[in-house]
Amino acid sequence: MELVFEKSVKGRRGLRIAKSDVPTCVNLDQSLLRGKDAELPELSELDVVRHFTELSRRNFGVDTNFYPLGSCTMKYNPKVCERIATYPGFAHLHPLLPQLRSGGMLTQGALEVLYEMDVILCEICGMDAFTMQPMAGAHGELTGIMMMAAYHQDRGNTKTKILVPDSAHGTNPASAAIAGYTVRSVPSDENGLMSFEALKEMLDDEVAGIMLTCPNTLGLFNPHVREICDLIHSVDGLAYYDGANLNAITGKVRPGDLGFDIVHVNLHKTFATPHGGGGPGSGPVGVVERLARYLPISTVVKREDGTFALDYHKPKSIGYIAPFYGNFGIVLRAYVYILMLGHEGLERVAENAVLNANYIKEKLKPYYDIEHGQLCKHECVFSATRQAQNGVHAIDIAKGLLDRGFHPPTMYFPTIVKEALMIEPTECESKETIDLFIDAMIELARTAEKAPETIKASPTTTAVGRLDETKASRQLNIASL
Amino acid sequence: MLRLMGSSWKRKGRRKTMPYISNTDEQRAEMLAEIGLTAEDLFGDIPESLRCGGLNIPDGMSEQKVRDHLAAIADKNYIHLTSFLGGGFYDHFIPSAVYSTLSRAEFYTAYTPYQPEISQGTLQATYEFQSMICRLTDMEVSNASMYDGGTALYEAMMMGLRIARRNKVIMDDSVNPIYRVMIHSYSRNLKVDLVETKNHEGLANREAILDALDDETGVILVQNPNFFGCIDDLTDLAAAAHEKGALLVVSCYPMSLGILKTPGAMGADIVTGEGQSLGLPMSFGGPYLGFMATRKKYARNLPGRIVGETVDTQGQRGFVLTLQTREQHIRRDKATSNICSNEALCALASTVYLSLLGKEGLKETAQLCMDKAGYAYQRFTAIPGVKPHFHTKWVFNEMVFDLPHDAADVIGKLIEKGFAAGFPLSRYYEGMDNSILIAVTEKRTKQQIGMLAEELEAIL
Numbered sequence: 001m002e003l004v005f006e007k008s009v010k011g012r013r014g015l016r017i018a019k020s021d022v023p024t025c026v027n028l029d030q031s032l033l034r035g036k037d038a039e040l041p042e043l044s045e046l047d048v049v050r051h052f053t054e055l056s057r058r059n060f061g062v063d064t065n066f067y068p069l070g071s072c073t074m075k076y077n078p079k080v081c082e083r084i085a086t087y088p089g090f091a092h093l094h095p096l097l098p099q100l101r102s103g104g105m106l107t108q109g110a111l112e113v114l115y116e117m118d119v120i121l122c123e124i125c126g127m128d129a130f131t132m133q134p135m136a137g138a139h140g141e142l143t144g145i146m147m148m149a150a151y152h153q154d155r156g157n158t159k160t161k162i163l164v165p166d167s168a169h170g171t172n173p174a175s176a177a178i179a180g181y182t183v184r185s186v187p188s189d190e191n192g193l194m195s196f197e198a199l200k201e202m203l204d205d206e207v208a209g210i211m212l213t214c215p216n217t218l219g220l221f222n223p224h225v226r227e228i229c230d231l232i233h234s235v236d237g238l239a240y241y242d243g244a245n246l247n248a249i250t251g252k253v254r255p256g257d258l259g260f261d262i263v264h265v266n267l268h269k270t271f272a273t274p275h276g277g278g279g280p281g282s283g284p285v286g287v288v289e290r291l292a293r294y295l296p297i298s299t300v301v302k303r304e305d306g307t308f309a310l311d312y313h314k315p316k317s318i319g320y321i322a323p324f325y326g327n328f329g330i331v332l333r334a335y336v337y338i339l340m341l342g343h344e345g346l347e348r349v350a351e352n353a354v355l356n357a358n359y360i361k362e363k364l365k366p367y368y369d370i371e372h373g374q375l376c377k378h379e380c381v382f383s384a385t386r387q388a389q390n391g392v393h394a395i396d397i398a399k400g401l402l403d404r405g406f407h408p409p410t411m412y413f414p415t416i417v418k419e420a421l422m423i424e425p426t427e428c429e430s431k432e433t434i435d436l437f438i439d440a441m442i443e444l445a446r447t448a449e450k451a452p453e454t455i456k457a458s459p460t461t462t463a464v465g466r467l468d469e470t471k472a473s474r475q476l477n478i479a480s481l
Numbered sequence: 482m483l484r485l486m487g488s489s490w491k492r493k494g495r496r497k498t499m500p501y502i503s504n505t506d507e508q509r510a511e512m513l514a515e516i517g518l519t520a521e522d523l524f525g526d527i528p529e530s531l532r533c534g535g536l537n538i539p540d541g542m543s544e545q546k547v548r549d550h551l552a553a554i555a556d557k558n559y560i561h562l563t564s565f566l567g568g569g570f571y572d573h574f575i576p577s578a579v580y581s582t583l584s585r586a587e588f589y590t591a592y593t594p595y596q597p598e599i600s601q602g603t604l605q606a607t608y609e610f611q612s613m614i615c616r617l618t619d620m621e622v623s624n625a626s627m628y629d630g631g632t633a634l635y636e637a638m639m640m641g642l643r644i645a646r647r648n649k650v651i652m653d654d655s656v657n658p659i660y661r662v663m664i665h666s667y668s669r670n671l672k673v674d675l676v677e678t679k680n681h682e683g684l685a686n687r688e689a690i691l692d693a694l695d696d697e698t699g700v701i702l703v704q705n706p707n708f709f710g711c712i713d714d715l716t717d718l719a720a721a722a723h724e725k726g727a728l729l730v731v732s733c734y735p736m737s738l739g740i741l742k743t744p745g746a747m748g749a750d751i752v753t754g755e756g757q758s759l760g761l762p763m764s765f766g767g768p769y770l771g772f773m774a775t776r777k778k779y780a781r782n783l784p785g786r787i788v789g790e791t792v793d794t795q796g797q798r799g800f801v802l803t804l805q806t807r808e809q810h811i812r813r814d815k816a817t818s819n820i821c822s823n824e825a826l827c828a829l830a831s832t833v834y835l836s837l838l839g840k841e842g843l844k845e846t847a848q849l850c851m852d853k854a855g856y857a858y859q860r861f862t863a864i865p866g867v868k869p870h871f872h873t874k875w876v877f878n879e880m881v882f883d884l885p886h887d888a889a890d891v892i893g894k895l896i897e898k899g900f901a902a903g904f905p906l907s908r909y910y911e912g913m914d915n916s917i918l919i920a921v922t923e924k925r926t927k928q929q930i931g932m933l934a935e936e937l938e939a940i941l
Contacts, residue, residue, distance in 0.1 A: 001601070001605065001798070003605070003608075003609060003612075004609050004836050005609070005612065012839070013839060013841065014578075014837035014838065014839055014842065015838055015839075017838075017842055017845050017923070018574075018849075018923065020849055020852055020853075021926055021927040021928075022852050022853050022855070022856035022930075023856070024848070024852050024855075025852065025855040025856065025859065026851050026852060026854075026855040026875075028712070028740075028741075028875060029875065031714055031742070032741060032742050033740060033741065033742055034619075034741055034742050034743050034746065035742075035746060037840050037841075037844060038616050038617050038738060038739065038843060038844075039616045039840065040613065040616065040617075040835050040836070040839050040840045040843055041839055042839045042840055042841070043836055043839060045576075045578050045837060048578060048582075048833060048836045048837050049578050049581065052582045052585070052606065052829075052833055052836075053582075053585065055601070055602040055605055055606055056587040056588050056602050057587065057602065058599075058600075058601035058602040058605070059587040059588060059599065059600055059601070059602035059603055060591060060599040060600070061587045061588070061590035061591040062590040062591075063586035063587070063590045064586070064587055065599075067592070069592055072592050074590075074592060075501070076501050077586075077589070078500070080544050080547060080548065082584070082589075083548070084547075084548065084555075085764075086580070087551065087552065087555040088555070088560055089552075089554075089555025089556055089557075089558040089560055090555050090764065090765065091762040091763070092560045092762060093558050093763060093764065093765040094564055094566045094570065094572065094763050094765075094901065095570060095763060095766035096568050096570065097559070097566065097901060099904075100889070100892050100893065100905070101889040101890065101892065101893040101905070102893045102896060103893075103896065103901075106558065106896070107558050107765070108558070109557030109558040110558055110765045112554055112557070120538055123536055123537055124536060124538070126533070135628040135629065135632070135767065135768070135822075136628060136820070136821065136822035137821065138809070138819045138820055138821040138822065139628060139632075139820075141819065142819055146666075146670065149670050169810075170808075170809040170810035170811070170812075170813050170821075171810075171819055171821050173809075173814035174812070174814055174816040174819035175819040176814065177814035177815070177816075177819075178818065178819045179670055180670035180671055183813075183814040220526075221527050223526065223527065223531075225531070226531060249527075250536075251533070251535060251536050252524055252527065252532055252533065253527055253531055254533045257531065257533055258531060268822075274589040275589075275590070275593070276588070276589050276824075276825050276826030276827075277588055277589070277591045277592070277593070277594065277600075277602075277603035277606075277607075277825035277826060277829070278593035278594065278603065278625070278786065278822060278823050278825035279626070279768075279822035279823045279824045279826065279827070280628075280767070280768030280822070280824045280825075280826060280827055281822040282768075296666075318666055319662060319663075319665060319666025320659075320662040320663045320665075320666045321667070322628075322629065322631070322632075322767070323569075323570075323629055323630070323631045323659045323660070323663070323755075323766060323767075324765070324766025324767065325765065326766070326767060327766075327767040327768040327769075328764055328765040328766050328767050329762075329764040329765075329767060329768050330768055336547060338538070339541075339542055339547050339550070340501075340541055340542060340544065340547055341501070341541050342538065342539055342540040342541030343535060343536040343537070343538045343539070343540065343541075344540065345499055345501075346538075347536070348499055348502060349502070351520065351523065352502050352504060352509070355504075355509060355513065355520075355523055356504075356512075358516060358518065358523065359512045359515070363515075363516075375518075375522070375523070375526050377526075399598070402598055402599055407596065407599065408596060410595075411595075413810070427501075427502050428501055428502060428503060429503060430503035430504055430508070431504055431508045431511070431512055433503075459598050459599075462598040463598070463599075463601045464597070464601055464793040464797055464799040465598065465793040465795055465797070466598065466793060466794050467597050467598070467792070467799045467800075467801045468791045468792055468793070468794075469791065469801050471791045471792065472789040472791035472801045472803040473789070473803050473804060476622075476777075476780060476789060477789055477790040477791075478608070478611055478622050478780065478787050478788065478790075478803065479608075479611045479612045479614075479615040479623060480608070480609075480612040480790075481612065481615055481616065481621065
């Protein structure tokens with residue numbers, strides 16, 4: 001398809017700009033002006049709208065296709081959340097307004113949303129205080145690890161290591177390393193859970209903390225999670241809960257009750273805000289009472305008279321991690337979602353997410369290998385090793401699914417499973433949709449035996465076929481100039 | 482309506498219908514039977530002692546009730562003040578076609594484009610975004626976006642230090658203080674030697690910067706137009722940095738690049754900025770859009786996602802995420818950054834915005850901002866007791882005035898008159914208690930500027 005620049009026609013305009021009502025009175029020194037105009041396209045509004053509408057039709061989204069992308073919780077994004085985010089009272093609010101003298105009273109509505117989300121997330125996660133500032137999950141991880149470092153500095157601890165299970169998301173070790181820690185990977189045991197024995201061996205006074213998802217990336221809940229947290233606490237380490245998989249247990253289990261000290265939640269996963277093709281996300285972080293003093297500046301407080309204010313007096317804080325109060329528009333959408341569902345809805349989310357995942361797991365077991373076939377939570381991880389013997393790899397199954405109208409599962413992750421296909425259906429999907437997906441997966445397994453070459457040729461029904469990623473990397477073209 | 486903290490909500494129990502869960506109770510029973518489990522079995526792997534037994538949050542609400550409730554909350558926010566607030570975040574006009582494009586669910590309900598064959602929409606739009614950022618800044622390569630302008634500047638600093646293999650950074654205090662405090666927070670646990678210089682007459686302090694610049698210096702951080710709105714030509718600083726083997730990192734205001742000399746033309750090595758001015762609402766601080774562009778030779782040092790052009794099996798043009806070996810999901814603790822998300826949808830908004838404004842529209846809008854700011858400058862300096870704080874002649878759309886009294890007080894009084902008149906600089910700068918930062922966008926009318934000038938004169 002043509003680039004937007006290639007459609008440009010000299011002299012065409014996409015917006016009539018308001019006429020100036022002031023004289024041009026500034027004549028900048030020539031040395032401060034740009035030499036030639038920025039080469040932006042010249043298009044009519046229709047040209048622009050048609051271009052981007054055409055582009056949109058070359059995408060799969062949750063609204064168009066089943067999207068069981070493991071670990072990403074691609075649930076339905078309710079329209080009411082989008083609508084409320086466009087209310088002018090929220091969308092047009094300048095973030096500096098509450099920082100003016102007597103300005104706090106001008107943004108009481110926005111502060112109320114932030115404050116109530118703090119309280120609600122504390123209840124859901126069993127924490128004592130939250131910050132809404134992290135702008136994505138990985139940003140939340142970094143914030144959490146920075147607080148961990150502040151805690152240890154405050155205690156005079158000289159700790160250097162963070163433990164991370166080998167099944168963890170890549171962001172965990174990356175976040176720990178960027179905060180200045182050395183990362184040690186803890187192996188999994190034969191049940192697909194973090195090895196308790198290995199953990200005990202690796203534990204020493206240098207350990208600052210551990211980062212865990214629970215259920216883990218295999219979709220398995222570790223019944224010994226409280227003992228793990230206790231063990232970490234025994235060396236004055238802190239336990240970090242990566243909330244990527246919170247959707248499996250909302251209303252059933254609270255990370256704080258398991259012994260975790262720091263939690264991040266991905267609002268774009270568990271709380272249904274759109275993924276937007278890769279962002280914006282939002283990754284609020286919660287902590288237990290003894291860590292609350294380290295939360296980023298500022299926090300929202302409720303005064304005795306019931307009004308809300310921003311608190312900037314936090315001498316022990318890790319400081320400023322976002323320009324203002326986080327991705328407010330995303331926090332707002334999640335707030336609306338939680339109000340719509342209520343406590344009973346959140347519990348049903350977990351129940352249905354787990355049922356859908358187990359249903360798929362049981363139905364596909366005869367056709368695909370699964371190393372850890374026990375009861376799972378929100379997702380299950382198959383392996384395409386049987387199909388790979390006929391030359392059909394996980395990526396081929398994925399491309400075959402595209403031709404059958406499904407977004408594929410996550411491929412090749414977690415890395416501890418060979419030829420991994422990680423399936424997370426979410427609570428939203430109906431039995432009918434899931435049955436169609438199961439049928440497609442079974443048909444692909446059969447085709448892999450009888451006519452593997454047809455799957456290798458997939459996809460054939462998409463806007464483009466398989467793309468040459470080596471060429472993209474070697475003959476780098478990342479901008480049209 | 483909600484009464485959080487201290488009191489428990491009434492919990493009326495389970496509801497039959499859930500609009501976002503498709504399966505009926507009958508279907509659930511059928512599925513459970515087929516796999517030989519009961520509803521209780523589903524959580525049987527979690528010891529009873531670890532379960533919480535429900536949440537103390539309110540019952541679910543109808544959509545009608547939620548919309549009424551949120552409309553009432555939104556009404557508590559004062560958006561009807563005539564705003565002259567800026568500080569890096571501006572009230573620019575957003576064309577309707579930006580909103581309509583963003584509301585295409587194929588864009589906003591998609592995930593990161595790991596399956597390129599069914600993500601060409603997101604991928605091509607991102608490639609176009611990268612191209613537009615390069616064309617605006619006169620740089621050669623760009624990433625797919627960052628969280629915001631502040632995190633982009635921090636990441637650029639770290640990237641510059643990695644390239645230079647040095648630890649020292651010189652940062653002028655004319656860089657947005659909101660970003661400077663972020664950089665301080667992020668650098669705390671890292672071996673970064675951060676030297677801050679005090680601006681000279683509203684511009685990056687050449688003498689102090691050159692004095693601090695040595696063979697240990699990896700990065701010089703500056704901004705244009707800077708936090709005070711002053712316009713600078715940073716060519717000399719780029720040359721000085723390069724002579725010492727350091728990199729010049731420039732944070733810029735993309736709207737200004739409709740007319741101003743580009744960081745690329747000045748010789749900058751890494752350019753970042755906040756993209757909010759390009760079609761995003763202010764939304765009380767986010768979601769916003771950080772961008773980052775650099776020279777081609779540094780492409781492989783960029784953090785974040787990058788989209789590249791390639792071909793499919795038939796030789797057709799297509800786009801993929803590229804250079805992924807830099808990223809956390811492959812490199813884990815050796816990655817160039819821990820970033821996983823970008824701000825794809827915000828980048829799309831800016832791409833549509835820039836396509837609608839086009840070559841002429843961006844130039845005209847930037848000129849309008851500057852003309853209106855020039856008019857405001859004339860009106861405000863004509864008020865007895867109001868003086869420009871700096872001697873610098875050139876400003877883009879924001880400027881600092883000294884008032885005869887405490888600026889925060891004056892701003893507070895003007896709120897009562899219906900104006901968010903500007904930002905008091907005492908919050909971030911010592912000795913500037915009487916200084917106010919005033920921003921003017923193309924949306925402000927001659928009449929609004931005149932009315933603020935009259936109210937200000939009446940108060941002083």
